[in-house]
Amino acid sequence: MVLLRFILLRLLGGIAMLLAVSALIFFMTEVLPGDVATRILGRNPDPERLAILRATLGIDRPLPLRYLEWISGILQGDFGNSLISGQPVTETLGRRVLNSVLLGALALAIYVPLAVLPAIAQAVNRDGPLDQAISALSLAILSIPDFLLATLVLIGFVVLLPVAPARSIVEASSTWGQALHAMILPAATIALVMATYAMRYLRDSLIEVLQTDYIRMARLNGIPQRVLIWRHAMPNALVPFLNVTALNLTYLFGGVVVIEQVFSFPGFGALMVGALLQLDVPMIQATVLIAAAVYILSNLAVDLATLALNPRLRHVG
Amino acid sequence: MTSETTSLLRLDGLGVRIGTQDIVRDIALTLAPGEVLGLVGESGSGKTTIALALLGYRPDGATFLGSVELDSREVLSLPPADLQALRGRRIAYVPQNPTTALNPARRIGALMAEQLAVHGLASDADSLGGALRDVGLVDAPRVLASFPHQLSGGQQQRVVLALATLCAPDILVLDEPTTGLDVTTQAIVIAHLRRLRDERRIAMVYVTHDLDLLAGIATHLAVLYAGRMMESGPAEQVFSAPRHPYTRALLAATPSLRRPDHRPQGLPGTLRRDLVGAGCPFAARCRHALPLCAMTLPATAEVGPGHLTACHVLPADPSTDSDASAPADPAVPGGAPVLIAHGLSVTYLPGGMIRRATPVLALSEANLALHRGEILAVVGESGSGKSTLAKAIAGMIPGHAGHLVLDGAPLAPSITNRTAEQRRKLQFVFQNPDASLNPRRRVGHILADALRAARPSLSLAEKNDAIAAALAEVRLPESHAGRYPDQLSGGERQRVALARALIANPEVLICDEVLSALDVSVQAGILALLAGLCRERNLAILFISHDLSAVRHLAHRVVVLYRGQTLAALSARKLLDSPHHPYVFQLVSASLGLPAKQAAAMPPGPGCPFAPVCPVRVEPKCRHRPPPWSEGIERLRCHHSPDDLANLLTLGH
Numbered sequence: 007m008v009l010l011r012f013i014l015l016r017l018l019g020g021i022a023m024l025l026a027v028s029a030l031i032f033f034m035t036e037v038l039p040g041d042v043a044t045r046i047l048g049r050n051p052d053p054e055r056l057a058i059l060r061a062t063l064g065i066d067r068p069l070p071l072r073y074l075e076w077i078s079g080i081l082q083g084d085f086g087n088s089l090i091s092g093q094p095v096t097e098t099l100g101r102r103v104l105n106s107v108l109l110g111a112l113a114l115a116i117y118v119p120l121a122v123l124p125a126i127a128q129a130v131n132r133d134g135p136l137d138q139a140i141s142a143l144s145l146a147i148l149s150i151p152d153f154l155l156a157t158l159v160l161i162g163f164v165v166l167l168p169v170a171p172a173r174s175i176v177e178a179s180s181t182w183g184q185a186l187h188a189m190i191l192p193a194a195t196i197a198l199v200m201a202t203y204a205m206r207y208l209r210d211s212l213i214e215v216l217q218t219d220y221i222r223m224a225r226l227n228g229i230p231q232r233v234l235i236w237r238h239a240m241p242n243a244l245v246p247f248l249n250v251t252a253l254n255l256t257y258l259f260g261g262v263v264v265i266e267q268v269f270s271f272p273g274f275g276a277l278m279v280g281a282l283l284q285l286d287v288p289m290i291q292a293t294v295l296i297a298a299a300v301y302i303l304s305n306l307a308v309d310l311a312t313l314a315l316n317p318r319l320r321h322v323g
Numbered sequence: 324m325t326s327e328t329t330s331l332l333r334l335d336g337l338g339v340r341i342g343t344q345d346i347v348r349d350i351a352l353t354l355a356p357g358e359v360l361g362l363v364g365e366s367g368s369g370k371t372t373i374a375l376a377l378l379g380y381r382p383d384g385a386t387f388l389g390s391v392e393l394d395s396r397e398v399l400s401l402p403p404a405d406l407q408a409l410r411g412r413r414i415a416y417v418p419q420n421p422t423t424a425l426n427p428a429r430r431i432g433a434l435m436a437e438q439l440a441v442h443g444l445a446s447d448a449d450s451l452g453g454a455l456r457d458v459g460l461v462d463a464p465r466v467l468a469s470f471p472h473q474l475s476g477g478q479q480q481r482v483v484l485a486l487a488t489l490c491a492p493d494i495l496v497l498d499e500p501t502t503g504l505d506v507t508t509q510a511i512v513i514a515h516l517r518r519l520r521d522e523r524r525i526a527m528v529y530v531t532h533d534l535d536l537l538a539g540i541a542t543h544l545a546v547l548y549a550g551r552m553m554e555s556g557p558a559e560q561v562f563s564a565p566r567h568p569y570t571r572a573l574l575a576a577t578p579s580l581r582r583p584d585h586r587p588q589g590l591p592g593t594l595r596r597d598l599v600g601a602g603c604p605f606a607a608r609c610r611h612a613l614p615l616c617a618m619t620l621p622a623t624a625e626v627g628p629g630h631l632t633a634c635h636v637l638p639a640d641p642s643t644d645s646d647a648s649a650p651a652d653p654a655v656p657g658g659a660p661v662l663i664a665h666g667l668s669v670t671y672l673p674g675g676m677i678r679r680a681t682p683v684l685a686l687s688e689a690n691l692a693l694h695r696g697e698i699l700a701v702v703g704e705s706g707s708g709k710s711t712l713a714k715a716i717a718g719m720i721p722g723h724a725g726h727l728v729l730d731g732a733p734l735a736p737s738i739t740n741r742t743a744e745q746r747r748k749l750q751f752v753f754q755n756p757d758a759s760l761n762p763r764r765r766v767g768h769i770l771a772d773a774l775r776a777a778r779p780s781l782s783l784a785e786k787n788d789a790i791a792a793a794l795a796e797v798r799l800p801e802s803h804a805g806r807y808p809d810q811l812s813g814g815e816r817q818r819v820a821l822a823r824a825l826i827a828n829p830e831v832l833i834c835d836e837v838l839s840a841l842d843v844s845v846q847a848g849i850l851a852l853l854a855g856l857c858r859e860r861n862l863a864i865l866f867i868s869h870d871l872s873a874v875r876h877l878a879h880r881v882v883v884l885y886r887g888q889t890l891a892a893l894s895a896r897k898l899l900d901s902p903h904h905p906y907v908f909q910l911v912s913a914s915l916g917l918p919a920k921q922a923a924a925m926p927p928g929p930g931c932p933f934a935p936v937c938p939v940r941v942e943p944k945c946r947h948r949p950p951p952w953s954e955g956i957e958r959l960r961c962h963h964s965p966d967d968l969a970n971l972l973t974l975g976h
């Protein structure tokens with residue numbers, strides 16, 4: 007029951023935080039120099055037309071009122087219309103979010119083994135040649151800027167060794183296989199970037215755990231290495247890894263603009279950046295709010311996973 | 324420790340080396356079913372390292388030397404798969420700290436089931452519950468469903484124990500398994516271990532620093548110091564007759580419920596591996612250490628059946644060691660004293676060309692009683708009257724006051740007035756063997772002369788036998804009978820002098836500074852000889868010496884002289900531990916190399932002779948009134964009470 011209450015509290019906390027973020031986004035975008043009407047009509051607009059536009063857009067009414075209207079709209083799936091295209095934000099957004107979720111899921115699926123397996127190899131052969139080689143490699147990857155890395159992958163697997171399409175376009179009509187094929191390169195690149203970070207954390211915490219008394223005890227009880235690593239050491243070593251993963255998840259969802267760009271992937275990141283550049287306020291509000299929600303949810307997920315791994319926390323509640 | 328056929332585990336020359344440092348070295352042990360080997364030593368002595376090596380566990384970066392055989396199979400070189408099969412199944416480990424030994428992320432039940440599974444054994448709730456109930460965890464279902472943090476430390480330790488015994492191993496290696504447990508839990512665990520030992524005949528290696536605890540469970544003991552074996556053998560033997568100074572020091576330092584009268588005596592210093600050189604590792608802290616000790620490693624010798632120890636000195640009789648924990652005080656043998664001196668005073672009248680006004684009171688009212696089988700030491704600085712006392716007893720100072728009694732009969736002051744039998748019973752060995760042995764007579768003749776004087780009735784053959792026996796007794800080869808004294812070493816000459824005294828078959832032996840002319844490495848041999856004679860022949864020895872450490876480990880009781888006056892009469896083991904007389908305190912400090920005040924060259928007044936230099940004297944009482952004797956077995960002469968002195972002398976003086 008303690009556990010249930012904890013989850014509930016965290017959920018409520020998450021919702022409260024999301025509300026706070028939404029208010030922040032709303033008021034910040036609304037107090038940007040000049041309002042929407044001025045932005046539409048350009049510099050030195052005719053005051054009369056401005057007033058009419060304001061009335062049409064409803065922005066002559068008090069802010070809090072408009073915020074409440076905005077929120078209730080969102081709750082019904084309505085983020086308003088894009089200032090640029092005039093299309094409902096939800097329509098444009100839905101497709102892109104789905105793309106990004108698919109890409110993220112694929113990247114995550116690659117990321118976990120890509121981080122975990124080398125980390126185990128390193129920890130088990132601590133300070134050995136393999137450990138050092140992997141460390142050097144991961145350091146090299148970390149020092150390459152994302153766009154360069156993506157370009158290198160692109161050159162490698164599209165130009166030199168053409169196994170993947172150059173443009174990772176996923177249409178509504180694409181089959182699962184086509185979609186997978188299209189997304190494999192950007193997903194792998196994202197996974198690589200995230201894994202190099204996480205791997206280093208995991209290696210260190212694994213090494214630490216492997217030195218504990220209980221691992222030595224298990225070893226002295228004749229527990230085979232495989233069981234020792236996966237069942238005895240991993241659960242204890244994963245916590246820092248999960249925390250890095252939470253950060254990674256946010257990056258994965260919103261911060262992969264560069265990679266999306268290189269692979270011409272119609273994802274969520276590109277949309278958010280476009281909206282910001284064009285000051286498409288409803289779009290900005292929607293994308294930032296969604297990014298915040300992803301952040302909050304992934305943290306909640308990590309907390310729950312940590313809880314699952316660490317019974318001590320679970321019982322202290 | 325056990326015969327080869329029955330031994331389960333056999334260590335031979337086991338060493339663990341990290342870099343150039345030997346964490347442990349040259350460990351040889353055996354273990355048979357039902358035996359519990361207590362592995363003791365201070366922190367850092369290498370106990371855990373050995374315990375782990377028994378399971379083939381090598382610390383990072385370490386190399387193994389020697390061998391560990393389990394069922395005649397070399398453990399140290401087993402491939403990983405075989406080691407895994409062995410660990411937990413044939414030989415299991417119970418670690419030092421239960422709170423860190425259990426995986427915080429795993430339930431007890433899962434751990435236990437897995438333990439059985441990896442060794443190919445079936446598990447069911449009953450067998451798991453049974454294993455827990457065995458160690459006194461009655462609420463088995465709850466424990467099985469628990470994570471470690473939901474259990475108390477004692478419960479955790481018992482879970483660890485249950486886990487270790489789950490696959491019915493033949494050998495259990497326990498590293499401080501009860502440290503940190505409350506006494507009740509400790510008792511449960513020990514009782515369980517005893518059951519395992521007696522019912523299942525599980526052999527155990529029990530690592531601990533707590534000797535008292537081992538008394539309740541160990542069948543054998545092995546004492547480690549700085550990675551080396553100091554002493555090992557059957558527990559009974561080692562407990563009742565510890566031979567190694569370190570073992571004794573450990574025993575003395577162990578508070579014991581079994582020995583309520585035992586007052587723990589701290590072992591000074593700590594184990595410092597950086598102070599361990601090429602010689603005996605314990606040398607830096609050993610009270611008996613000779614210069615030799617720091618240079619060469621003592622060989623391991625068998626001092627009893629299965630009882631091994633490595634020490635150059637091997638202080639002979641545990642009871643002579645002040646650290647010994649023998650229950651009663653063996654320093655006071657029963658029966659009537661063989662030699663009594665009562666009110667013995669000697670005044671030298673300064674002679675020569677210029678007559679001095681004042682006679683010198685060299686010995687004032689000395690009293691002593693010497694029993695058979697007792698070694699009574701007389702200590703004091705140069706000029707305190709030690710040799711005067713010896714000479715008076717020897718009958719070389721006819722004019723002494725007071726009286727002497729030997730074996731119940733009065734002893735005339737002058738040797739010329741003593742009977743032949745009395746002269747035989749009372750023999751002497753003096754400081755300088757060169758002066759007392761006629762350089763122009765062969766050793767055999769010297770002994771024959773002595774024999775003729777003491778036992779004139781012997782036949783020639785008997786005489787020759789007696790001479791051979793006397794030489795053997797002082798560990799000299801028979802061939803030495805043909806040598807002249809100058810063909811012998813100093814130690815050998817002193818042995819000849821000793822043989823000459825012994826050949827008379829005396830009751831009392833007076834030894835006046837017999838060590839001081841000798842090399843320190845030879846001293847140990849003479850000391851061992853004297854201790855052996857005292858024990859085997861029931862000889863009474865008056866041992867005069869200024870060497871406190873020799874006295875401390877040889878003598879039973881000590882008389883302290885200062886300027887002819889007796890200031891203290893103590894048991895030898897109290898000498899260094901509670902030197903609660905100001906002068907004894909100074910004497911001990913001096914022997915430890917601390918500066919001591921020299922007695923002022925001023926005539927002793929009517930009061931305490933030590934008053935001129937005493938740091939705690941009471942003016943004017945000390946100068947004018949002779950100090951009284953205190954009551955009890957340990958007797959002091961001082962105007963302060965022993966209790967006051969204890970306080971005064973520990974508070975910075």
Ligand SMILES: Nc1ncnc2c1ncn2[C@@H]1O[C@H](COP(=O)(O)OP(=O)(O)OP(=O)(O)O)[C@@H](O)[C@H]1O
Pocket residue numbers: 341346364365366367368369370371372373382383532596
């Ligand atoms: N891996 C290692 N590297 C270097 N030195 C070590 C290592 N393991 C142990 N030592 C040293 O070896 C000595 C023996 O250590 P060990 O743990 O066997 O002692 P112990 O007798 O079990 O002590 P305690 O009673 O404190 O448990 C110590 O001086 C320790 O510092």
Ligand code: SF4
Pocket residue numbers: 567568569603604605606607609610611612613616617621633634635636637
């Ligand atoms: S007497 Fe010498 S050899 Fe014996 S324990 Fe002491 S130092 Fe070591």
Ligand code: SF4
Pocket residue numbers: 905906931932933934937938939940941945946950960961962963
């Ligand atoms: S009696 Fe007084 S002077 Fe003499 S030793 Fe004791 S304290 Fe010192």
Ligand SMILES: [Mg+2]
Pocket residue numbers: 370371372419498
């Ligand atoms: Mg230890």
